[in-house]
Amino acid sequence: MIRLQGISRYFQVGDQSVHALDGVSLDIGAGQYVSIMGPSGSGKSTLLHILGLLDRPTSGRYFLNNRDTTDLDERAQAQARLEQIGFVFQFFHLVPRLTAFDNVALPLVLSGTPPEDRNDRVRQRLEVMGLADRIHHRPEQLSGGQRQRVAIARATIMNPAILLADEPTGNLDRASGKDVVDALEALVQQGITLVVVTHDPDIGSRAARRIHMVDGRVAEDSMPGGL
Amino acid sequence: MIRLQGISRYFQVGDQSVHALDGVSLDIGAGQYVSIMGPSGSGKSTLLHILGLLDRPTSGRYFLNNRDTTDLDERAQAQARLEQIGFVFQFFHLVPRLTAFDNVALPLVLSGTPPEDRNDRVRQRLEVMGLADRIHHRPEQLSGGQRQRVAIARATIMNPAILLADEPTGNLDRASGKDVVDALEALVQQGITLVVVTHDPDIGSRAARRIHMVDGRVAEDSMPGGL
Numbered sequence: 001m002i003r004l005q006g007i008s009r010y011f012q013v014g015d016q017s018v019h020a021l022d023g024v025s026l027d028i029g030a031g032q033y034v035s036i037m038g039p040s041g042s043g044k045s046t047l048l049h050i051l052g053l054l055d056r057p058t059s060g061r062y063f064l065n066n067r068d069t070t071d072l073d074e075r076a077q078a079q080a081r082l083e084q085i086g087f088v089f090q091f092f093h094l095v096p097r098l099t100a101f102d103n104v105a106l107p108l109v110l111s112g113t114p115p116e117d118r119n120d121r122v123r124q125r126l127e128v129m130g131l132a133d134r135i136h137h138r139p140e141q142l143s144g145g146q147r148q149r150v151a152i153a154r155a156t157i158m159n160p161a162i163l164l165a166d167e168p169t170g171n172l173d174r175a176s177g178k179d180v181v182d183a184l185e186a187l188v189q190q191g192i193t194l195v196v197v198t199h200d201p202d203i204g205s206r207a208a209r210r211i212h213m214v215d216g217r218v219a220e221d222s223m224p225g226g227l
Numbered sequence: 228m229i230r231l232q233g234i235s236r237y238f239q240v241g242d243q244s245v246h247a248l249d250g251v252s253l254d255i256g257a258g259q260y261v262s263i264m265g266p267s268g269s270g271k272s273t274l275l276h277i278l279g280l281l282d283r284p285t286s287g288r289y290f291l292n293n294r295d296t297t298d299l300d301e302r303a304q305a306q307a308r309l310e311q312i313g314f315v316f317q318f319f320h321l322v323p324r325l326t327a328f329d330n331v332a333l334p335l336v337l338s339g340t341p342p343e344d345r346n347d348r349v350r351q352r353l354e355v356m357g358l359a360d361r362i363h364h365r366p367e368q369l370s371g372g373q374r375q376r377v378a379i380a381r382a383t384i385m386n387p388a389i390l391l392a393d394e395p396t397g398n399l400d401r402a403s404g405k406d407v408v409d410a411l412e413a414l415v416q417q418g419i420t421l422v423v424v425t426h427d428p429d430i431g432s433r434a435a436r437r438i439h440m441v442d443g444r445v446a447e448d449s450m451p452g453g454l
């Protein structure tokens with residue numbers, strides 16, 4: 001379902017060339033539960049953004065469901081994202097002027113779901129995240145961990161086939177973090193392909209497949225070849 | 228050195244009144260190393276912002292070095308902050324248009340330190356944080372954990388008497404997180420008063436004094452009365 005072939009991503013800063021990713025090849029099968037760990041700056045977020053069609057590689061190819069997405073135009077990328085991919089950003093990217101409720105509803109609005117079908121789904125998703133009494137708060141009226149949970153609710157509201165989560169428990173205490181991991185693993189039970197970037201080994205070790213990155217490369221893979 | 232007396236902080240959201248802090252009284256002596264833990268939404272960041280003169284309580288008083296700071300005007304608050312307090316924000320608040328170097332130099336610039344005195348100090352601070360090869364990157368050109376370390380470097384550059392750190396390792400792997408904690412504890416050795424909000428029990432348990440918050444109140448304090 002996901003195939004990365006020789007993916008490199010370089011950034012230019014002044015006369016310095018940063019190799020954020022350096023020749024990453026990876027196959028991830030449908031329904032797989034993968035964790036990605038590694039030192040700060042090792043390329044985890046960069047890899048996740050390419051998987052999420054939020055960034056293009058400098059070289060290499062990305063096949064999503066056998067379709068070469070590498071050269072899709074912006075519009076086609078956005079469409080594929082809306083339909084197939086949920087993304088939890090390391091720093092959430094919530095819309096400041098919208099309430100928690102409207103932030104979570106946004107993908108449904110963008111895909112034309114009528115209001116009466118949206119409301120129950122949004123409420124239920126926020127309840128699962130323990131935010132029932134915060135639905136009318138805007139992001140600046142929420143704690144760090146509450147914002148993180150709104151971002152997770154938004155990423156899952158469309159029941160995407162693929163969920164990419166960048167440090168989804170980084171701002172959560174043990175109990176809330178466990179609730180989030182339980183909710184994500186329930187989605188794996190329902191067949192979602194889940195890729196979680198995490199710094200927490202207790203969370204990373206729960207995945208069926210564990211990948212470690214160092215300096216823009218895959219240094220370890222508990223399931224090389226994806227099988 | 229720090230005395231909070233009956234501190235409450237309420238927020239109004241529509242017709243809902245949120246009790247972020249509910250009658251918190253706390254004495255923190257000079258040079259103390261304190262950790263604050265508790266569930267997401269329990270009031271940790273709110274407490275830290277009041278301690279950092281970034282927010283005013285709804286009721287109660289805050290004495291800093293025996294001076295009642297509760298009713299200081301904005302200008303006096305800003306001055307006290309610049310001179311006495313370093314703050315590491317949960318979400319960093321770096322200046323997007325400035326490089327890592329200039330972000331860390333900013334407090335020195337604001338306090339009138341000449342360039343020749345600034346440069347070595349800023350470089351050294353960034354080196355300690357493992358960012359020597361990222362000094363010319365702007366925040367958007369840094370990984371999450373790299374931004375976090377720039378925020379920590381900026382908070383400590385003025386050698387403040389008090390350092391308030393909100394989840395300083397939330398986006399860091401074990402090794403970088405350990406480097407950060409080592410650097411902060413070296414400052415405690417030099418006499419700094421350190422208050423760390425954290426969700427990581429391995430980090431929270433290292434503090435000489437451990438406070439747990441629940442629902443806007445201090446639920447546990449390993450050193451009640453501050454002694």
Ligand SMILES: Nc1ncnc2c1ncn2[C@@H]1O[C@H](COP(=O)(O)OP(=O)(O)OP(=O)(O)O)[C@@H](O)[C@H]1O
Binds near residue numbers: 040045047367372398
């Ligand atoms: N836009 C950019 N321009 C220049 N360099 C960049 C850019 N984005 C990322 N980098 C660099 O690429 C490397 C990988 O960044 P990335 O954000 O993928 O790391 P990460 O593994 O997610 O780190 P963390 O655990 O700290 O979040 C870092 O060294 C970073 O400085």
Ligand SMILES: Nc1ncnc2c1ncn2[C@@H]1O[C@H](COP(=O)(O)OP(=O)(O)OP(=O)(O)O)[C@@H](O)[C@H]1O
Binds near residue numbers: 172246247266268271
């Ligand atoms: N500006 C605001 N308006 C309304 N409610 C607020 C505001 N800021 C915070 N709150 C609420 O106050 C409570 C405490 O927030 P705070 O940010 O202090 O929590 P926290 O302990 O730091 O949580 P976390 O661990 O998730 O960062 C939360 O329930 C939050 O929703």
Ligand SMILES: [Mg+2]
Binds near residue numbers: 044045166370372
């Ligand atoms: Mg990252």
Ligand SMILES: [Mg+2]
Binds near residue numbers: 145273317
């Ligand atoms: Mg907080």
